[in-house]
Amino acid sequence: MKISTTELLIVLAVVVVIFGPTQIPKLAKMMGKSIKNLRAGMTEDDEEKREQKTKE
Template sequence: MIAGMGMPELMVILLVVLVLFGPKNLPKLGKTLGETVKNVREGMEEDDTPKAARAAPAQDPKVSEASSDSDAQ
């Protein structure tokens, strides 16, 4: 039983999907749905990482000043 639905309800839903999309489009629909679920899961995992780990370290201002001074000479 999925979300309070039994086998008869799932069969009706499957039949409606088959009629709406046709047998030729079902593999494409399944592939797209699978890729979407995968992308959502990956996005959720990325969201779990701390912001400090994701943020790039700031460049030291002294290093950038030194490089711009050497470029000017």
């Protein structure tokens, strides 16, 4: 399923209308932090699983 350029522009326009141009950088920063925390949690969980397997 591909997103066309027109669909992407419509979504971006709706985001700008809803949040306003001043809030978009704040939202992007929060999303970046959330993704970083998610990846760190996934890595931590994988390490715990590996440690449990080596103990068995």
